[in-house]
Amino acid sequence: MGLFNRLIAKVRGTSSASAVEWSEIESELLASDLGPTLVSALLAEAKKLPGDDVENAMKEILRSKLSRKSRAISSGDSTQIVLVVGVNGTGKTTSVAKLATRLHEEKQSVLLGAADTFRAAAVDQLTTWGDRIGIETITGKEGAEPASVAFDSAKRAIDENVNYLLIDTAGRLHNKNDLMAELGKVRRVVEKVAPVSEVLLVIDATTGQNGLMQAQIFSEAVEVTGLIVTKLDGSARGGIALAIESSLDIPIKFIGTGEAATDFAAFEPEKYLDGLLA
Amino acid sequence: MFQTLTSRFAGAFGTLRSRGKISEKDIELAIEEIREALLEADVALAVVESFTENVQNHALEILPTLQAGSNQAEAIYSVVNKELTEILGGGARRIRFAKKPPTVIMLAGLQGAGKTTLAAKLAKFYKDQGETPILIASDLQRPNAVNQLQVVGQSVGVPVFAPEPGNGIGNPVKVARDGVQFATSKLHSMVIIDTAGRLGVDAALMQEAIAIRDAVTPDEILFVVDAMIGQDAVKTAQAFQDGVGFDGVVITKLDGDARGGSALSIAALTGRPIMFASVGEKISDFDIFYPERMASRILGMGDVATLAEQAKKAFDGDTAKKLEDKFSSGEDFTLDDFLEQLEAMSKMGSMGKLLSMLPGAGQMKKQIENFDESEITRTKAIVQSMTPLERRDLKVLNGSRRARIATGSGRKVSDVNALVDKFTAAQKMMKQMRNGGSIPGMPPMPPMPSGMRGPGGAAKAPQKKKSKSGNPAKRALENGSIS
Ligand SMILES: Nc1nc2c(ncn2[C@@H]2O[C@H](COP(=O)(O)OP(=O)(O)O)[C@@H](O)[C@H]2O)c(=O)[nH]1
Ligand SMILES: [Mg+2]
Numbered sequence: 001m002g003l004f005n006r007l008i009a010k011v012r013g014t015s016s017a018s019a020v021e022w023s024e025i026e027s028e029l030l031a032s033d034l035g036p037t038l039v040s041a042l043l044a045e046a047k048k049l050p051g052d053d054v055e056n057a058m059k060e061i062l063r064s065k066l067s068r069k070s071r072a073i074s075s076g077d078s079t080q081i082v083l084v085v086g087v088n089g090t091g092k093t094t095s096v097a098k099l100a101t102r103l104h105e106e107k108q109s110v111l112l113g114a115a116d117t118f119r120a121a122a123v124d125q126l127t128t129w130g131d132r133i134g135i136e137t138i139t140g141k142e143g144a145e146p147a148s149v150a151f152d153s154a155k156r157a158i159d160e161n162v163n164y165l166l167i168d169t170a171g172r173l174h175n176k177n178d179l180m181a182e183l184g185k186v187r188r189v190v191e192k193v194a195p196v197s198e199v200l201l202v203i204d205a206t207t208g209q210n211g212l213m214q215a216q217i218f219s220e221a222v223e224v225t226g227l228i229v230t231k232l233d234g235s236a237r238g239g240i241a242l243a244i245e246s247s248l249d250i251p252i253k254f255i256g257t258g259e260a261a262t263d264f265a266a267f268e269p270e271k272y273l274d275g276l277l278a
Numbered sequence: 279m280f281q282t283l284t285s286r287f288a289g290a291f292g293t294l295r296s297r298g299k300i301s302e303k304d305i306e307l308a309i310e311e312i313r314e315a316l317l318e319a320d321v322a323l324a325v326v327e328s329f330t331e332n333v334q335n336h337a338l339e340i341l342p343t344l345q346a347g348s349n350q351a352e353a354i355y356s357v358v359n360k361e362l363t364e365i366l367g368g369g370a371r372r373i374r375f376a377k378k379p380p381t382v383i384m385l386a387g388l389q390g391a392g393k394t395t396l397a398a399k400l401a402k403f404y405k406d407q408g409e410t411p412i413l414i415a416s417d418l419q420r421p422n423a424v425n426q427l428q429v430v431g432q433s434v435g436v437p438v439f440a441p442e443p444g445n446g447i448g449n450p451v452k453v454a455r456d457g458v459q460f461a462t463s464k465l466h467s468m469v470i471i472d473t474a475g476r477l478g479v480d481a482a483l484m485q486e487a488i489a490i491r492d493a494v495t496p497d498e499i500l501f502v503v504d505a506m507i508g509q510d511a512v513k514t515a516q517a518f519q520d521g522v523g524f525d526g527v528v529i530t531k532l533d534g535d536a537r538g539g540s541a542l543s544i545a546a547l548t549g550r551p552i553m554f555a556s557v558g559e560k561i562s563d564f565d566i567f568y569p570e571r572m573a574s575r576i577l578g579m580g581d582v583a584t585l586a587e588q589a590k591k592a593f594d595g596d597t598a599k600k601l602e603d604k605f606s607s608g609e610d611f612t613l614d615d616f617l618e619q620l621e622a623m624s625k626m627g628s629m630g631k632l633l634s635m636l637p638g639a640g641q642m643k644k645q646i647e648n649f650d651e652s653e654i655t656r657t658k659a660i661v662q663s664m665t666p667l668e669r670r671d672l673k674v675l676n677g678s679r680r681a682r683i684a685t686g687s688g689r690k691v692s693d694v695n696a697l698v699d700k701f702t703a704a705q706k707m708m709k710q711m712r713n714g715g716s717i718p719g720m721p722p723m724p725p726m727p728s729g730m731r732g733p734g735g736a737a738k739a740p741q742k743k744k745s746k747s748g749n750p751a752k753r754a755l756e757n758g759s760i761s
Contacts (some may be wrong), residue, residue: 010363027323033508037685088531088559089390089504118559120429125422125732128445173534177666204390208320208508210536212682213665220667231389235517236510247678259389259419 022047023040025074032276035209036067038246049084060274065246068136071226071253072265073099074197079157081165081194083150084228085218086202088171089239091230091256093122095202096168097129098256098264099228102162104133111160112137113153113167115146115186126168146170146182147189154193157269158200174217187222199224204239215244230256239278300344305354306336312358319539320347325546329365333358365546366569371526371553373404376497379467379575381409382458384494386487386512386522387502389475392530394423396502396556397472398430399564404468405436411468413442413456416450416490419474427472434561437466450486455493471496478517481733487522500553501526504546505532511540512547519548530556533563535662612699614668617661659687660697672698 022043030038042061044205049057074080082099084092093116100110111129114137116122123139130137138156140149150167157165169186172179190196201224203211218224229241241252252267309330318324336357344353350734375381383400385393394417401411413431415438417423424444431438439457442448454471461469473490491499501524503511518524527548530542532555552567591655593630661669662684675683675698684691 030317030323031509031512033320033510036314037681081554087506087534089392091390119426120433121422121426123423125420128421146425173531175533176537180666202508204504204512205506206507206508206514208386208511208536208540209318209504210320210534211508213535213686216682217665231477233479234388234510235513236508240508247682 002031012273028277032237033208033211034239034276035212035243035244038243043106045113056062056278057213057275062242062276065242066269067245067249069249071249073103074225076197079162079165079194080197081154081167081190082159082198082200083167083169083187083190083196083222084200084202085169085222085224086171087173087214088203090171090204090207091228092116092171092202093129093168094259095126095200095228095230095256095264096126096166097133098261099200099254100129100135100164100166101261103166104135108163110161110164110166111134111153111157113150113157113165114139115150115153115167117144117146117149117169118170122168122170129261134220136178141253142215147186147224151189151193154190158194174214174221180217180221184220184221198226200226200228201250202228202230203238203241203244204235205229205236205241206236207240209240209243211240212243212247215248215250217249219250224250226251226253228254228256229267232275233257237278238272239276242272242276298571300354302338302341305334305341308354309337311688316539316542318685318688319537320508320511320543320545321539322509324512324548324635325365325543329361329542329546333361336361362713363544363562363569366552366567371551372566373553374497374525380458380461380469381467381498382469382471382494382496384454384471384473384491384496384499385502385528386473386499386518386524388477388504388507389420390501391475391504392556392683393417393475393502394426394472394528395430395559396528396554396564397470398434398436399428399467399556399561400554401431401436401470402434402561403432403564409468410459410466411436411470412457412464413438414461414465414469414471415442415444416454416455416457417472417474417568418442418444418448418450418453419437419446421445423472423474430561451489451493452489458494458600467603469494478514478521484517484521491522498526500528501544501550502528502530503540505529505534505538505541506536511543515544515548519550524550526551526553528552528554528556529567533557611671612665613661614666616660616701617669656687656689656693657697658682660689662696663687672702 025046026039026043027040030036034042037224042058045061046054046058073082084096084099086092096112100112100243103110110133112126112135114123116126117140123137127139138149138153140152146169150169153165153167167186167190169183170179172183173194187196187199199222201215201218203214207214215224215227227241227244227250229238229252232238244250245252252272254268255265255272257263257265291534312333313326313330316329317323321329337354340353340357355706373381373383383395387393397413401413404411413427413436415424415427417427422445423442428438428440438458439453441456442453450473454473457471458469471490471494473487474483476487478484499522501515501518503515507514515527527541527544527550529538529552532538541552544550552569555567557563557565557567658681668679668683675694680691680698682696683692687694
């Protein structure tokens with residue numbers, strides 16, 4: 001039983017928790033990176049309830065913060081173009097590989113686009129993954145314009161009529177206006193060929209309150225349609241993702257739980273909530 | 279960096295400064311604000327509690343010894359500053375060089391923290407100081423990490439010891455051991471070992487890091503951590519300390535807008551100093567971490583060195599010129615322009631403070647004292663918490679965005695609303711002015727936050743007869759706000 005559950009157990013049966021217990025619950029919630037604002041709101045709601053119901057009530061309140069949008073990856077008859085974006089080191093390239101593996105196993109035809117032309121050896125990293133999976137990776141010359149690589153991959157994907165094109169992009173901090181503009185251009189250029197059906201923002205589960213700003217600014221630049229939360233195999237519980245869902249209504253679609261191609265799963269809300277309150 | 283934290287502190291101290299005689303209650307309120315700010319900045323709760331408790335105790339201790347007057351706030355402020363500096367690592371510590379070269383530095387950290395890039399930056403940093411570093415590619419895990427190290431090593435002209443291809447092939451412990459041997463035989467003065475990212479909870483991989491450590495007995499193990507990390511910083515740092523152990527911390531990605539409170543947590547909980555900061559993707563975006571500077575920065579004081587650099591920018595008049603051009607070309611005055619104005623103003627403000635210390639500056643002193651910088655900082659914080667889109671187009675500011683901005687800047691939603699209203703009104707006024715034909719050479723007046731009226735935020739600053747300021751924002755201030 002996790003610390004949180006023990007606290008809940010203490011509260012159970014009493015008409016209400018003591019100030020000390022509430023402050024312990026507060027610190028557990030804060031430790032999940034839900035953020036002080038969301039935590040105070042949660043506590044305010046929970047304090048109105050009798051002790052017996054706190055555990056369920058807390059979960060119910062958290063559940064109500066989740067997005068109601070679909071968590072499935074976009075699908076259709078035409079080629080689905082998926083753009084994967086995020087700040088540096090969150091696990092974009094690995095997530096592209098994992099998603100490709102999953103789609104490939106579902107017998108979908110997949111093409112990779114290596115539009116991270118910035119980081120040293122990033123193209124090789126993606127190509128290595130592509131080779132392992134047995135799918136093709138479209139690359140440009142080193143230092144090529146990311147938009148032009150994205151454009152070329154989109155053309156190839158449409159020509160070959162593949163089911164999915166997954167485009168990996170360079171990591172960028174959201175406060176760098178020029179890099180965000182570059183990303184906007186990648187999207188616009190791809191859309192000259194075909195519509196982008198999905199933009200997935202990769203959020204590292206260890207991210208703190210800055211994640212909200214990341215999500216907001218990436219959304220403004222390229223209209224994020226879903227989140228991938230990575231590194232949930234660590235000690236971080238990834239509460240920032242819930243804070244993002246609740247404030248921006250962007251659904252978490254997948255989670256990453258390791259470095260192997262198969263350490264990847266569709267997001268399961270109940271499991272996640274259990275983890276948050278573990 | 280640390281921007282929002284800075285503005286929160288500045289807010290708390292602005293309030294203190296505006297009091298004639300600070301009471302215990304005032305201190306408590308300021309502490310409460312500091313607590314919220316630190317939590318919002320991802321500082322671990324345990325650290326927040328002990329930090330605020332210490333500050334409160336010290337502040338209350340010195341309170342009776344303080345005379346009424348403006349120095350009180352500064353005294354309290356220096357308590358916070360000192361406490362913060364201490365946590366961040368006291369005086370900056372440098373790398374311990376080995377008595378018998380090579381000096382061996384091992385990097386450790388989570389996946390994606392930025393170790394590989396950092397390895398190259400560190401190598402370049404010491405190469406420029408006359409060392410002859412070599413990089414060792416012991417991250418054999420992540421696809422093409424070896425490759426990446428070779429590329430970045432080459433770009434800084436530092437050799438890379440990489441006998442194994444990586445991608446899961448090769449023994450990282452053996453590579454590290456052979457690498458140090460190779461470096462010794464080739465008389466390299468420094469060895470920097472890049473290792474695979476690993477989670478604190480991954481016992482097997484932690485064991486591997488320990489094995490590397492034991493094989494090469496490093497002079498320094500540096501824990502590399504991303505400035506964006508949240509509350510997990512505590513568990514992870516603890517796990518690394520209990521596992522492989524580390525002697526110092528490097529924070530990366532400090533060029534982002536994360537508040538970086540985790541740095542405080544890690545330093546406080548492990549007692550290990552933060553030694554370097556990585557501030558961008560270019561190899562040269564790297565510096566020694568200066569705790570005193572950083573603490574001052576966090577507190578919104580700025581340090582003299584930075585100030586001197588910024589003064590040049592503030593006084594070159596570019597801002598005013600740009601704004602004038604913009605105005606006459608018929609473009610809308612945006613919040614970004616406004617922010618630039620505020621920035622120039624606060625630079626002038628701090629500059630003024632510096633100037634007032636110079637002999638013969640008595641005349642200016644009064645004006646300078648009436649300049650309430652904290653209000654500018656607070657207004658700046660609101661604008662800085664807006665996204666570029668929001669700054670361009672205020673119409674998108676719905677309730678949830680306003681709430682986010684309020685949280686981010688540590689202000690109330692009503693403060694955000696007030697700024698938006700005033701700004702919209704000013705924008706409209708400027709349009710009308712323009713349509714009615716503007717006065718050449720007369721740039722527009724941005725709206726001023728209502729509190730910007732000298733100490734206490736109540737009385738108006740003494741009105742000057744005629745503005746001499748070439749800076750429109752400053753002139754608007756002199757003329758009283760248009761609110
Ligand atoms: N433990 C763990 N590591 C991950 C996960 N996803 C990615 N990584 C690792 O994080 C590091 C950065 O990943 P990468 O895909 O290169 O990030 P990018 O810079 O965003 O493309 C690599 O070492 C990956 O192996 C995950 O879900 N769990
Ligand atoms: Mg990548």
